[in-house]
Amino acid sequence: MRILRNFSLKNHNTFGIDAKADRFVSVKSIKELQSILRNNYSSELFILGGGSNMLLTGDIHKTVVHIGLKGKEVLQQTEEEVIIEAAAGENWHDLVLWTLEQGFGGLENLSLIPGNVGTAPIQNIGAYGVELKDHFASCKAMNVQTLQEKEFSLTECDFGYRNSVFKNQLKGQYIITSVKFRLSRKDHKLRIDYGAIRSELESEGISTPTIKDVSNAVIKIRQTKLPDPKELGNSGSFFKNPVIPKQQFDRIVEKHPEIPSYPVSETEVKIPAGWLIDQAGLKGYREGDAGIHQRQALVLVNHGNATGKEILHLSRKIQQEIKEKFGIELEAEVNII
Secondary structure, eight states: OOOOOEOOOGSSSSOOOOOEEEEEEEEEEEHHHHHHHHHHHSOEEEEESOOOSEEEOOOOOEEEEEOOOOOOOEEEEEEEEEEEETTTSSSSHHHHHHHHHHOSSSSSGGGGOOOOOGGGTTTTTTTTTEEEGGGGGEEEEEEEOOOOEEEEHHHHHBBTTTOOOOOOOOOEEEEEEEEEEEEEESSSOOOOOOOTHHHHHHHHTTTOHHHHHHHHHHHHHHHHOOOEEEEEEEEEEOBBBEEEEHHHHHHHHHTTTTOOOOOOOSSSEEOOHHHHHHHOOOOOOTTEEEEOOOOOOEEEEEEOOOOOOHHHHHHHHHHHHHHHHHHHOOOSEEEOO
């Protein structure tokens, strides 16, 4: 375990921002994590996972602790379901593919989401009608002060839309070390009515899809819409899809009858943020190397050498435009650092 000085984080964030860390260390075991926490208890730490849900707007003048914990296993299973556990440093998409190889269903709609397992519960990742909480059993997390691990149940995590207790009451107090999932072994409940999954399956001539078929459809859809961070820096969806009161939605429909929506409750409606940005004429818009993706308006991109501050400035321009045109305030899904 080596502590590196003045370390570039360009390869540790999917935006490809060339920010520097005063100190950087990657931990590979629980003991190493406890050691670095114990020896740095008096200094501020920055915990880094896959770097997929953050925008670095400057250098990090702290000790950056990269969570490199690896491992996944089947803990218990019945004829109908299985409980698996994956370490925080496992790549999320690789985990999804592994579950499919084992014939375990539940995570197929979450294919190709960037990032690592440990950060997935923090914002309750979701896509195509499925959220992490739908198949979450529990997670282990280390208290940064006591260095003791605690297991958090589904209820204790207090999951919401792109939200959890780890983003609120317990922010900065715990580091997730592993996550347990409850998955199906047979009679999989497929979710294919959200987005273009069903039409993609039909175009492939698949009428009775398997969990692998659904995953392949999601991967294909995401690849047509979302740029590969290895080729074009991005952090996936930059903004949350706003949830607004139905009364406000009804007023907007009068001016924009074609607006897509998804009911959240009897009184609230969810609007696709990408559609709002597209309607504002911003899809493909660019300021220097900071831009909005030409195929998916919800994705902000780094065309080469954009700084985090330049991308942040662009995001604020988008928020202002949407507020003026629709009266809707967009909230960043990405963590601004």
